[in-house]
Each structure stands twice: as structure tokens, then as C-alpha cells.
Amino acid sequence: MSNNDFILPKDFPELKNDTFLRAARGEEPEHVPVWCMRQAGRYLPEFREIRAGKDFFDTCRSPENCCELTLQPLRRFPFDASIIFSDILVIPQAMGMEVQMLTGKGPTFTDPLKEPEDLQRLQAKVDVNKELDYVFKAITLTRHKIEGKVPLIGFTGAPWTLMSYMIEGGGSNTHSKAKRWLYRHPDSSHMLLRMLADVIVEYLVGQVAAGAQALQVFESHAGILGPVEFREFSLPYLRDIARRVKDRLKEKGQDVPMIVFAKDAHYALEELSESHYEVVSLDWTIDPRSARERTGGKVSLQGNMDPCALYAPKEQISDIVRKMLEGFGTRGYIANLGHGLYPDMDPENVGAFVDAVHQHSKLLIKQK
Numbered sequence: 001m002s003n004n005d006f007i008l009p010k011d012f013p014e015l016k017n018d019t020f021l022r023a024a025r026g027e028e029p030e031h032v033p034v035w036c037m038r039q040a041g042r043y044l045p046e047f048r049e050i051r052a053g054k055d056f057f058d059t060c061r062s063p064e065n066c067c068e069l070t071l072q073p074l075r076r077f078p079f080d081a082s083i084i085f086s087d088i089l090v091i092p093q094a095m096g097m098e099v100q101m102l103t104g105k106g107p108t109f110t111d112p113l114k115e116p117e118d119l120q121r122l123q124a125k126v127d128v129n130k131e132l133d134y135v136f137k138a139i140t141l142t143r144h145k146i147e148g149k150v151p152l153i154g155f156t157g158a159p160w161t162l163m164s165y166m167i168e169g170g171g172s173n174t175h176s177k178a179k180r181w182l183y184r185h186p187d188s189s190h191m192l193l194r195m196l197a198d199v200i201v202e203y204l205v206g207q208v209a210a211g212a213q214a215l216q217v218f219e220s221h222a223g224i225l226g227p228v229e230f231r232e233f234s235l236p237y238l239r240d241i242a243r244r245v246k247d248r249l250k251e252k253g254q255d256v257p258m259i260v261f262a263k264d265a266h267y268a269l270e271e272l273s274e275s276h277y278e279v280v281s282l283d284w285t286i287d288p289r290s291a292r293e294r295t296g297g298k299v300s301l302q303g304n305m306d307p308c309a310l311y312a313p314k315e316q317i318s319d320i321v322r323k324m325l326e327g328f329g330t331r332g333y334i335a336n337l338g339h340g341l342y343p344d345m346d347p348e349n350v351g352a353f354v355d356a357v358h359q360h361s362k363l364l365i366k367q368k
């Protein structure tokens with residue numbers, strides 16, 4: 001495909017496997033749907049081949065590359081959903097910050113935010129259709145090329161997680177620079193979080209217009225906050241994003257399920273289940289049965305096998321999956337890992353995980 005201008009978000013192929021969408025809406029499909037965070041990633045040799053020698057964000061800006069990387073895991077495994085290949089840091093870039101992906105170091109901001117005055121450097125009113133058009137094109141192209149096999153998930157980073165990268169300038173253990181802002185500059189922190197939330201709403205609505213059939217919001221750095229800070233600096237924005245995106249979609253007669261993944265925010269599970277998201281995605285530190293009890297049937301749940309369990313022998317993976325399914329039950333449940341796949345994971349074990357979810361869940365549903 002040389003010219004994406006001919007690819008329009010219309011006439012998409014009919015969806016053949018809607019198990020993921022039904023489970024997200026609280027139903028019990030014929031098997032429990034399964035996908036993996038970072039299912040497009042370096043654990044696949046074909047992914048490393050496409051990425052070799054190319055700049056990470058150049059790859060993100062190529063709709064053809066994003067499409068190919070999104071489709072790769074579907075050719076190997078019978079996943080029930082796909083997630084568009086992109087990154088959460090395209091938003092800070094759209095707001096005018098320079099970010100590079102350095103080998104062995106991860107994302108690195110050339111000039112991170114240091115003091116509240118630095119907010120003036122940011123583009124407050126981002127024209128997402130111009131700045132993030134490449135993501136929308138990737139979504140439209142991929143939705144066509146998936147040929148209706150499974151739904152395509154769009155995503156974004158949540159405001160606090162993006163704020164922490166913009167201040168830390170990259171990955172961090174303590175996030176102390178970003179947390180310093182929360183304690184020292186709470187008003188400016190809210191100003192930044194609000195700016196981010198405004199861009200995120202436009203970005204998510206644009207992704208659905210381009211063809212995304214579900215949306216996941218990654219609050220990957222929730223766990224670095226305590227319950228009090230989470231309630232002040234994360235939760236209100238997560239709620240606001242879901243409510244505004246849903247209102248905007250409704251005006252256009254659209255409605256897609258939304259998933260919130262607030263990693264390590266087990267203290268906020270009840271609140272997350274009342275935040276206008278259809279699905280709450282869980283990391284592995286939460287017991288499936290207690291997650292069900294604490295969310296009281298208000299939402300579907302997604303997760304939450306420890307990614308490192310994929311280092312276990314296949315029979316053990318199958319046992320762990322069966323126990324996880326028994327804990328969550330087969331209704332309103334989407335199997336996934338508690339976080340993304342790591343580059344050194346064996347693709348065969350990923351396949352064993354997917355097969356175990358399908359096999360055990362079919363049996364459990366039949367035995368009912």
C-alpha cells in the first residue's frame with residue numbers, strides 16, 4: 001500500500017469473532033476471550049525483523065508498519081482481540097515535546113518539564129487530526145486488513161502516567177521528580193493533568209472514528225501513588241475521560257467498550273468499578289475471587305496472570321490458567337496477563353496460554 005489516502009474508515013469487513021466485545025459487555029460467550037498486552041513485541045522474531053535498524057517512533061508514524069506489527073501476533077495465535085501498534089508517548093510528542101526511544105534505555109525526553117513555567121512550552125490546544133493523523137491512518141488501515149477476524153483496540157496513556165514521563169524524562173524507579181510536583185505544585189499539576197485529559201478525549205474519539213472497536217486507558221504508573229494521591233490526581237481524570245468520550249461518541253451514534261488498567265491500584269478497585277468503564281483490567285497482585293467480590297458485578301474484569309508465569313513449563317501454565325478461570329468465572333471476563341509480555345518470553349508458551357484459556361473455559365461453560 002503506497003497511498004493511505006484511499007483508505008477510508010468505512011465499509012469495514014464484518015466482524016467474525018465478537019467474543020471479546022461480548023465479554024466486555026458482561027456476557028458469557030462460547031469461550032473466554034484472550035489477548036495479551038504487548039502482544040506485538042520483541043518476543044516475536046518477525047517483530048524484531050521489522051523493527052531492526054528503524055527508529056521506534058518512525059515505525060509508529062508508518063501506518064503500514066503499525067498494521068503489519070499489529071497483525072503479526074494474530075498470524076501465530078488465535079487471540080480474540082488485537083491492539084494497534086503505537087505508543088502512549090505520542091501524546092507528549094503531539095504537545096510539542098521531543099521523545100526518543102534509546103536502545104537499552106527506553107523512552108527519553110530531550111528536555112523534560114522541570115518547573116511549572118515549563119507548561120508554557122506545551123501546545124495546549126492540540127489539533128489531534130493533524131498531529132496524530134498517522135495513528136488514525138494506522139487504525140483504519142489495520143481495521144481493513146484484519147478482515148474482521150477480531151476487534152481492534154485503540155489505546156492511550158492516562159494523564160498521570162503521561163505527566164510522570166514528561167517530568168521524569170523517561171522510566172524511573174521512584175518517580176520522585178513527578179511526585180515532587182504533586183506535593184509542591186498541586187495547582188500546576190492539575191493544570192497539566194487537565195491539558196492532557198483534553199487531548200486524550202479528542203484522541204480517543206478520533207481513534208473510534210478511524211475504526212477502533214474498543215479503547216484501553218493505561219494508567220501504568222498508578223501504583224506509585226498512594227490512595228489519597230490517586231483519588232486526587234488520577235481517578236478524577238480517568239472518570240472524566242470515560243464520561244466525555246462516551247458523551248461524544250453517543251452524539252455520533254457510536255458506542256465502544258472502554259477498559260481501564262490502573263496498574264497496582266488495588267486499593268482503588270471499588271472506585272475503578274464505578275468510573276464509567278465497562279472493563280477493569282487487573283495486574284497480578286489481586287486475587288480473582290476477591291476482585292469479583294469487590295467489584296460486585298458492576299464491571300467486566302480483564303487480566304491477570306503474572307507475565308512471569310509464562311516462564312513455567314506448559315503444563316503448569318495450563319494449571320495456572322484453569323485456577324484463574326475458576327476464580328474469575330467465565331461471564332464478563334477477558335483473559336490477559338497482569339502486564340505486558342517481556343522480550344525474552346518464548347512464543348510457544350504464549351500459544352500455550354491462549355490455548356489453555358480457550359480449552360478450559362469451553363469445558364467450564366459446558367459443565368455449567
Ligand code: 1CP
Nearest residue numbers: 037038039040041083084085086087088106171218220340
Ligand atoms: O523497540 C521496541 O519495540 C520497544 C518496545 C516497545 C513496544 C513494543 C515500546 C517502547 N513500546 C511498544 C509498543 C506499545 N507500547 C504498545 C503496542 C501494542 C501492544 O501492546 O502490542 C502499547 C499498548 C504500548 C503502551 C505503553 N508504552 C505503555 C503502557 C503499557 C505498559 O507497558 O504499562 C507504557 C508505559 C509505554 C512506555 C514505553 N514504551 C516503550 C517502553 C520500553 C516503555 C516503558 C518504559 C519505562 O517506563 O521503563
